[in-house]
Amino acid sequence: MRPADRVRAAAARLASAGDLPAYVHDLPGLRGHAAAVRAAMAGAAEVFYAVKANPAAEILRALRPFVDGFEVASGGELAHVRGLLPEARVAFSGPGKTGAELALALELGVERLHVESPTELARLIATGARADVLLRANPDLPGEGTRQAVSSPFGMDPDGLDACVRLLRDAPRIRPRGIHTHLTWAREDARAMAGLAGRVTAWALPWLRAHLPQIAEPELDLGGGMGVDYADPRALFDWNAYGAALSGLGGQARLRIEPGRSLTAYHGWYVTDVLDIKRNHGRHYAVLRGGTHHLRTPVARGHDQPFTVLSHAAAGPALTGAVTLVGQLCTPKDVLNRHAEVAGLRVGDLVAFGLAGAYAWNLSHHDFLMHPEPSFHYLDEPQASSEPSPGR
Ligand SMILES: Cc1ncc(COP(=O)(O)O)c(C=O)c1O
Incomplete structure (x- = not known):
């Protein structure tokens, strides 16, 4: 991708003013790209921007009209987003959430808490508060597309998920809503991403029906990981193909994605x-x-x-x-x-x-x-x- 004329002009001005190095962000370009992503995903999946990719206030404000919500991964990101965009829908992910971070999430209001482990769920239950949760799963899904190591600090294998199901039996204030996954990153190939989404769906929906039948309308958050090709910046992730593939999975669950890099890079x-x-x-x-x-x-x-x-x-x-x-x-x-x-x-x-x-x-x-x-x-x-x- 070549710099737009406004980026070139700003760079020249900054150079003459001796104001280098500088980060220059092209907000009209960003809005145009985010609008195209939103159009491609319309009717297929909700888009939550992964704030960790770039949390700058100007970026979050520019993206706000084009995303359904924001995914945060710490109490710091949560407070930052709430301060800037008090009405925004927020999902809170990330391993090792502290008691203080969970309390902040409950105080500031997050729409979905992504539970990373049975210990974290027990910590949440102990607060006595109401919360809507997705269980972050790390299933062993064979085939193309997965890049995260099967064993990693993220999410839960079937044993961890079963432990959560047992905890939920005695936790009427915690409402399970579905499954969260983030099993790949920097995946440039939309076809491979779509294949992975299909395998996640084929595993998660029967699992939810068997273990958490009380969920009437299951949600599946497929995470981020849509790739950016640093060797060939013009090779853009095929959002239309991905959106069409996710539409094909539709009807079975309410889908959500959490792109970061592919939105703002x-x-x-x-x-x-x-x-x-x-x-x-x-x-x-x-x-x-x-x-x-x-x-x-x-x-x-x-x-x-x-x-x-x-x-x-x-x-x-x-x-x-x-x-x-x-x-x-x-x-x-x-x-x-x-x-x-x-x-x-x-x-x-x-x-x-x-x-x-x-x-x-x-x-x-x-x-x-x-x-x-x-x-x-x-x-x-x-x-x-x-x-x-x-x-x-
Ligand atoms: C849970 C989760 N969601 C979304 C993302 C965003 O990934 P990306 O920037 O590759 O789209 C990450 C990145 O680490 C993540 O851990």
Whole structure:
């Protein structure tokens, strides 16, 4: 995905103002993408945005009209979302919920609590409060599409689920509503995702009928994990195919999905400039202002972050060929792109890393080496306002 003109213009302004590195978010682009996802999922599944991907207030507000709700994974995310969007529907997931987090969930009101273990359910029951829960399942579903290890800290195997069923017998205030799963991540192939959804449904619905027959209208939350292809940013997840496949499962259960990365990655850019170009033992390195303490995504996932050179410096030696793009940290792991090919790269060039709208700043170790933080910019169309502007 190429930066929109407004992103290029903002980057140029920030460079002239010496305000780099900077995160630049394209909110009209984000809204357009979220609207397309919503249209593809209409009638097939509810869409809850996984806040962990990018919790910035501007992003949550921009997404609000295009999602059915928000999935949070900590008391911090819950309080943040409630503070910004008091009326939003919220589901609360995540392992190791503390007593204080459960109390906060009950106080602030979450629509669904995703129970991760029998211990967590017992902790919830002990509060004596009413709650609507999904049991997070980690069934062993053979076949294509599953990426989560069968054994993991997340969710429950059939033994854990059975233990929950026993606890629920003596817990009239806790209303089970269905099953939650999140069994894959970064799955670019909508067909494989749809196949997995089919297998989850084929397992979960008979399980619910057998173990929790009191649930009249079962719910299945299929989690997130729709992929973003960092090697080929133009290869978008096929939302229409996924929506059509989930529609085919419809009628059997109320479906919900929780995409994070695939909603916000595409419309965030990390913009910076080249500080140094050097050759070291036969390899070229371009040292950029900032680095993986701002954008840890390529290190966390082990990929090359895609980038565009937005403008070239007017003078100086130019490098054409292979180069490794690194940041300013004193660690060889501070690599943003290991396999870059450039044409005429110079010190002072302006560079924008794409797909930086998800698991980027909020995933990064900001304080290492005490470099300055980036600035943040949320580009938007001018809003019509009935308020008189100052000085009029
Ligand atoms: C329970 C749950 N739901 C949704 C997500 C969002 O996943 P993604 O950003 O890959 O769509 C995650 C990610 O870790 C998760 O753990």
